[in-house]
Amino acid sequence: MDKTGTLDARMWNLPNELTEGPPPSGYVHVEGQTHEYRGMLQLKVERLRRLKADEVEEEDYVPASESDRRAMAAEVLEAGWALENDHLRDLFGSMAADRELWEAFCEAPAAKTMHHARVGGLLEHSLQCVRAAKALARLYPVNEDLLVFGAIFHDIGKVRELSWEKGGFAYTTEGRLLGHVVLGERIVSSYVEGLPEFPEELAVEVSHLLLSHQGETQYGSPEEPKTLEAILLHFVDNLDARVEMYRESTKNVSPGGWSHHENPLRRALYVPEDRTWSVAPGDGDEA
Template identity: 60%
Template sequence: MRNDSRGVPYLSLRLVDRTGSVDARMWKLPKELLDGLDGPEYVRVEGVTHEYRGMLQVKIERLTVLSREEVDEGDYVPVTERDLAALASEMESLGEELEDVYLKRLLDAMVADEDFWAAFCSAPAAKSMHHARIGGLLEHSVQCVRVARVLAGIYPVDRDLLLFGAAFHDVGKVEELSWNGGGFSYSDRGRLQGHVVLGERILRRYMEKVPGFPDELEMELSHILLSHQGEPEYGAPEQPRTLEALLVHHIDNMDARVEMFLAATENVSSGGWSSHDNPLGRALYVPPGRKG
């Protein structure tokens, strides 16, 4: 609920289904909506789309809150538009370019676990901040590997360690998040421990399945996962202290923020501005001749 410049209350919403999202506003509110909505709801709306300050927006004329029995919840879960099978194949083929035999065996052990691999390939990368869609974790991970390949040709790094860290820095999301029931939420384990700790534990379980996995490699790989958030205030038990860990942190951060920008400007016309109400916390500009 917000008030306009005249002090008149209106409802500000974001309408979401599996195809995407759009901002919406509703004036002339019935009594039952004067206090807004308690939280996310399934709704049926009637209204008119128009462009407001360069952004697509829906002016809602009628809104009805629906019960869960009236909807197919699968219609409301965002899904990546990318080819999930192709992304999974690209991730699996990473093993073919790894020269380190232990990292190669580690990847093989993870892919061979069908339940884990199915979860990794379908999980969202976040509840709402970035790549919040079915397959979002896989999409984000593949993109990070692609960036890591470029950086490995520029900086004096252990290429295999950098690529593997970029691929699985967010592996804890498979236990931190739940993506059933028509939306994304945090599991109890996710709320209590977070994906950074969960991810390091997951990777450690698979490292224990690889005979003779070197202690030094285990330590450096664990450090990448534990430090990839960068700073303690963002959930990192440690700051990056190796070059590979530093690069994985910045690769992750860059891809996440690019995705935030693209999602926030999805409905912005050329030469227009987004709303400031987005994960980046600022109005974003799409220059003339470009698409949001």
Template identity: 70%
Template sequence: MDARMWRLPPELRSGLEGPEYVQVEGHAHEYRGMLQVKVERLRVLDSSEVSEEDYVPATEKDRRALAAELELAGEGIENPHLFELFALMVSDAEFWEAFCTAPAAKAMHHARIGGLLEHAVHCLRLARSLAELYPADRDLLLFGAIFHDVGKIRELSWGRGGFAYTTQGRLLGHVVLGERIVAGYIDRLPGFPEELAMHISHVLLSHQGEVEYGSPERPKTLEALLVHFIDNLDARAAMFLETTRNVSPGGWSHHENPLNRALYLPETSGDAVET
């Protein structure tokens, strides 16, 4: 919405250093067919007066419960080295807070506060099922499913009323950043097996699947292949659900969406049971 203030306070005449939240009082009117606000009073708000989640999308799920589910999964890891690595990462309060708060994307899927956490939990649940079907290293598969997108905490910023790419996110991307984050924790663990570290790096670096989608390598182990498809499945299912959220049963979405096609929401049968 456009807004105009004709008598700007002296402290604002030189502009602001960056985006800020402000409290505005004024009158709305129509100007050339558009709604416009004539601002009478404007005050820059202190950060203590603002809750970011009031102004950006946030998961509706209980983030504490989601984080607890991941922490419990980490406690169940049998490989002593992966167990120690998981525990070290979760015990880093600053890292874990960022992981549990970050969006999973700027716009494509799970683009909301807590979106990365939500995506990680969904991928964990899928990985558990696939671990029962295929002869994969279960601990490595679960670790990769949870932390494959960990680089998003550095690729994206989520303050000041919106999501944006950081400079390092634009230059390096979350795939490389994620591998560096995990490798940094591995370096703090004396005696961590080099081969296991290599397999972790491969899972992280290949999870996008193809070079054109940002992966330096294509998946070449069973665990890497499964993590790629788990990530892809949850991301695309989320794209469908988010695109059709306001579509009535029996209706179609607009074709301009992350899946680049009109999406159909079937009418539910009368005997369908909500779970």
């Protein structure tokens, strides 16, 4: 893998230094040929060499969103400033005005490995959730402002749950101990406290959105969704995550082929003969 993605690879003639197995992590220079195997693109490695630290530019290996982060951030800002509820708009504004928080929100991955595991992945995922939330608000009798606010910041806790330095993604200590759901609610609540006129009932509804968006306690939510906005936010979040899992797992699968079974959805995935994905997620169009 490098910043452009992941490719299945096999090496049949191992050099002596790899006969006892590959290193657990590190950087290598690889030469080989790509070919199709059971409908998937695969690399047949012919030569492999460990790279020294001074030979590596880590930014070349950290996966990053292919979508324009400035454009995505601008669309999220537009959605936030368009909130009609004065209190939610003020809350959004206070969070967006915090330069450190906003920059982290625009840079963070959405996960370590599961979906949108790339620099800018959290922004990309949040924007897709905003787009879906707006569409659902036209179909159901929902508080659109509350749903859109939740779509923007439901995963804000990941800016503290995850680190994306030193060439890879990892969980922080507080991320391991508390998880992004609790961290996210704490982050948003801290900004609510800075708005003395923020209604208490609305603050509770916002906290419920954040604490329940994972859907079930077994997936990290202290509470299950109990308002219409919370129910829709959970499904919007889950929908975009699973679509991205499919896209990532089938990225190197030819039309008519199957992915490996080893993917976050725990099943082999099929790409129909007439299906192509030529547009990066977040661009708003489908091929």
